[in-house]
Amino acid sequence: xxxxxIKETPIADFLSRLGFHPVKKRGAVLWYHAPYRGDKSPSFxxxxxxxxxxxxxxxxxxxxxxxxxxxIPSNDFIRQAQxxxxxxxxxxxxxxxxxxxxxxxxxxxxxxxxxxxPLGHYALRQYLAERAIPFExxxxxxxxxxxxxxNKRYFAIGFPNDKGGYxxxxxxxxxxxAPKGTTFIRCGEQPSRGCNVFEGFFDFLSxxxxxxxxxxDSLVLNSIIYLRKSTDLLSQYRHVHAYLDNDDAGKxxxxxxxxxxxxxxxxxxxxxxxxxxLNEFLVKNQQNINNNQKTTNNESNINNEEGxxxxxxxxxxxxxxxxxxxxx
Numbered sequence: 001x002x003x004x005x006i007k008e009t010p011i012a013d014f015l016s017r018l019g020f021h022p023v024k025k026r027g028a029v030l031w032y033h034a035p036y037r038g039d040k041s042p043s044f045x046x047x048x049x050x051x052x053x054x055x056x057x058x059x060x061x062x063x064x065x066x067x068x069x070x071x072i073p074s075n076d077f078i079r080q081a082q083x084x085x086x087x088x089x090x091x092x093x094x095x096x097x098x099x100x101x102x103x104x105x106x107x108x109x110x111x112x113x114x115x116x117x118p119l120g121h122y123a124l125r126q127y128l129a130e131r132a133i134p135f136e137x138x139x140x141x142x143x144x145x146x147x148x149x150x151n152k153r154y155f156a157i158g159f160p161n162d163k164g165g166y167x168x169x170x171x172x173x174x175x176x177x178a179p180k181g182t183t184f185i186r187c188g189e190q191p192s193r194g195c196n197v198f199e200g201f202f203d204f205l206s207x208x209x210x211x212x213x214x215x216x217d218s219l220v221l222n223s224i225i226y227l228r229k230s231t232d233l234l235s236q237y238r239h240v241h242a243y244l245d246n247d248d249a250g251k252x253x254x255x256x257x258x259x260x261x262x263x264x265x266x267x268x269x270x271x272x273x274x275x276x277x278l279n280e281f282l283v284k285n286q287q288n289i290n291n292n293q294k295t296t297n298n299e300s301n302i303n304n305e306e307g308x309x310x311x312x313x314x315x316x317x318x319x320x321x322x323x324x325x326x327x328x
Contacts, residue, residue: 006081009088011046011064017087019249036070037174073180111177115146124157127171132286133205159201167222183220192217194239206282227253231260240265245277
């Protein structure tokens with residue numbers, strides 16, 4: 001098979017093999033949630049006639065090679081072609097000389113002037129609070145990363161991976177400072193009996209906040225594309241606890257684990273039923289706690305006011321000392 005054959009691979013089939021499926025369809029146009037970042041509404045458009053995609057959230061688009069480059073991430077055309085061939089289970093051609101340069105995609109904007117600091121910025125603390133993550137939990141595993149992107153300076157929460165890159169998140173942006181890879185977190189000097197598996201680091205931080213990660217090693221995939229490559233590591237454990245997304249893609253990912261690892265895989269999505277993922281469950285749970293606290297405080301205030309009124313009544317008819325306490 002040559003490069004032209006790989007180029008003919010339908011993007012929809014490529015995405016389907018990776019576990020991504022269209023949310024809606026209008027003729028030849030398919031709409032997805034962006035496969036390489038988080039979005040609340042589908043902003044990734046695929047024109048199946050032209051075999052071109054466009055991400056309205058990032059204002060970027062291209063063909064199957066540029067999409068593969070976003071997923072890896074890499075601007076190297078050969079690496080993109082290898083990734084497509086590997087995903088589609090196609091033989092990878094041997095490319096000699098500069099044969100592939102004619103199809104080399106335009107260079108993507110790159111992160112530059114990256115500065116890594118201890119986590120602490122007020123805006124990032126506020127964002128963590130919105131995601132119900134205690135600051136002391138995030139500060140244990142994350143950094144504050146400042147960087148230039150498209151000639152502007154930004155900052156975000158940075159979660160390090162094992163290859164030296166960072167997953168970066170703030171309220172308005174989700175991306176990765178290359179190289180991209182998984183993050184393995186060992187709880188002690190020796191491997192634990194079980195290992196937790198999370199798709200993203202906010203789910204991992206949520207598990208820590210909920211006490212689900214104590215005494216157990218954890219693997220944060222940082223992208224579902226690394227799931228198959230992680231089964232060798234996970235096979236060393238007696239139990240594998242999967243905390244993946246509570247949707248079709250998450251269910252398929254769990255099934256992929258079970259196909260490779262068998263009954264040692266424990267699916268925990270039922271623990272946060274009704275929520276898309278573990279972090280959404282934590283946020284909802286925190287909201288319920290806050291609402292209950294408000295109700296309890298209101299009831300307490302009402303009881304105190306009723307008690308004060310009774311004391312006031314007694315004071316008006318007898319004790320000056322009781323009246324003084326009521327007026328305070």
